[in-house]
Amino acid sequence: xxxxxxxxxxxSKRYWRGRQEIVVLDEVSFDLHAGEFAAIFGQRASGxxxxxxxxxxxxxxxxxxxxxxxxxxxxWARKRGSGLHPRIGWMRRQGPFLPSMEMLxxxxxxxxxxxxxxxxxxxxxxxxxxxxxSELARARWRxxxxxxxxxxxxxxxxxxxxxxxxxxxxxxxLGTVERENVLTRLREIADETGMAVLMAVPxxxxxxxxxxxxxLSDGELIRPTRHDMRADVIEFPRGRGESA
Amino acid sequence: xxxxxxxLGLVIERPGYGYDLxxxxxxxxxxxxxxxxxxxxxxxxxxxxxxxxxRDPAARASRGRIWFDPTAAGxxxxxxxxxxxxxxxxxxxxxxxxxxxxxxxxxxxEETREEEQACLDRIExxxxxxxxxxDPIAEWAPTxxxxxxxxxxxxxxxxxxxLQEVRATMxxxxxxxxxxxxxxxR
Numbered sequence: 001x002x003x004x005x006x007x008x009x010x011x012s013k014r015y016w017r018g019r020q021e022i023v024v025l026d027e028v029s030f031d032l033h034a035g036e037f038a039a040i041f042g043q044r045a046s047g048x049x050x051x052x053x054x055x056x057x058x059x060x061x062x063x064x065x066x067x068x069x070x071x072x073x074x075x076w077a078r079k080r081g082s083g084l085h086p087r088i089g090w091m092r093r094q095g096p097f098l099p100s101m102e103m104l105x106x107x108x109x110x111x112x113x114x115x116x117x118x119x120x121x122x123x124x125x126x127x128x129x130x131x132x133x134s135e136l137a138r139a140r141w142r143x144x145x146x147x148x149x150x151x152x153x154x155x156x157x158x159x160x161x162x163x164x165x166x167x168x169x170x171x172x173x174l175g176t177v178e179r180e181n182v183l184t185r186l187r188e189i190a191d192e193t194g195m196a197v198l199m200a201v202p203x204x205x206x207x208x209x210x211x212x213x214x215x216l217s218d219g220e221l222i223r224p225t226r227h228d229m230r231a232d233v234i235e236f237p238r239g240r241g242e243s244a
Numbered sequence: 245x246x247x248x249x250x251x252l253g254l255v256i257e258r259p260g261y262g263y264d265l266x267x268x269x270x271x272x273x274x275x276x277x278x279x280x281x282x283x284x285x286x287x288x289x290x291x292x293x294x295x296x297x298x299r300d301p302a303a304r305a306s307r308g309r310i311w312f313d314p315t316a317a318g319x320x321x322x323x324x325x326x327x328x329x330x331x332x333x334x335x336x337x338x339x340x341x342x343x344x345x346x347x348x349x350x351x352x353x354e355e356t357r358e359e360e361q362a363c364l365d366r367i368e369x370x371x372x373x374x375x376x377x378x379d380p381i382a383e384w385a386p387t388x389x390x391x392x393x394x395x396x397x398x399x400x401x402x403x404x405x406x407l408q409e410v411r412a413t414m415x416x417x418x419x420x421x422x423x424x425x426x427x428x429x430r
Contacts, residue, residue: 185377205397225365
């Protein structure tokens with residue numbers, strides 16, 4: 001039996017709007033394995049973003065358990081106070097704080113706290129290559145179109161080579177061809193590196209590159225029937241460096 | 245079969261005649277435009293099964309129309325149909341939603357979940373490997389294939405969205421009815 005990389009068990013989240021209780025997540029459970037690309041479909045305000053934030057350890061659930069690599073992620077986040085788990089990548093939406101920054105420097109900059117200048121550049125170069133966007137290394141934010149900006153944001157999320165990439169609507173604002181190509185890159189990341197990818201999308205066709213599809217509405221997560229039947233684990237393609 | 249059951253449900257709700265029943269169906273299920281001539285074959289089939297009984301057209305209250313009443317066997321058959329899970333993606337659920345009563349909502353909520361699960365099963369079957377990024381300017385065929393695949397699942401998206409909406413409304417209805425039942429009168 002393979003231990004899941006990420007495991008959510010009976011996770012609930014609710015808040016109050018006036019006297020009305022809003023159930024954002026109602027005992028949501030799922031697991032995610034290394035190399036698995038999972039997509040969650042949900043309409044507007046269906047609870048996708050809170051679910052991803054909880055899965056990434058950015059936000060705490062009201063009840064339930066979130067385990068990442070066997071560790072209680074909620075307890076980890078509480079102890080740490082703020083910041084992402086170093087093995088989790090979160091796809092951000094903002095560009096660099098200095099518009100004149102080249103993309104390679106933009107991606108390398110946050111790494112300088114932990115690694116040398118050369119290593120930071122090497123990791124940033126590798127991340128851009130992995131996402132098929134090496135040619136953007138010397139470009140500036142304002143010179144990029146929406147699809148290129150999306151690729152840079154994905155590259156930035158995977159620059160530390162995390163075990164899990166979490167992306168909230170990664171294709172937002174893109175045309176069909178660009179969407180397909182971004183999703184193809186995400187699938188490649190999962191297949192070739194063994195990184196797990198968890199993304200939420202408001203469009204079902206954007207799930208067609210995923211291994212696993214789920215839907216979320218009214219706080220309830222629905223999964224295909226094979227999850228009801230699966231005893232413990234489904235094998236997914238592993239990364240080059242991973243043992244079978 | 246599901247159409248017949250829906251007609252049976254309406255007769256159980258209130259006895260009726262062909263035109264009346266077609267009007268009531270159209271009021272429940274928008275966009276179908278069911279005619280009187282489509283209802284009569286269903287009524288005849290239900291009568292053959294012994295699930296409805298026609299009144300004497302000569303009776304004064306009938307005003308020359310052929311009225312249909314439910315039989316005990318018809319009520320039993322309708323309950324059995326409502327309670328048994330619908331075959332996925334066949335459209336039975338649509339009819340059940342149209343003719344349901346409050347007490348049937350919990351079972352229907354479960355059915356919407358199963359139906360949504362069946363949609364997800366279909367989507368998973370349509371998922372594919374990463375392949376190469378597409379470049380419609382260089383070559384159209386791969387782009388065309390991907391576009392068609394996207395179009396195929398758009399239909400399932402519409403279905404999932406409507407199931408979610410129906411389920412949310414049914415859950416909310418049950419919650420509100422429970423709250424009202426426990427409200428202390430002033």
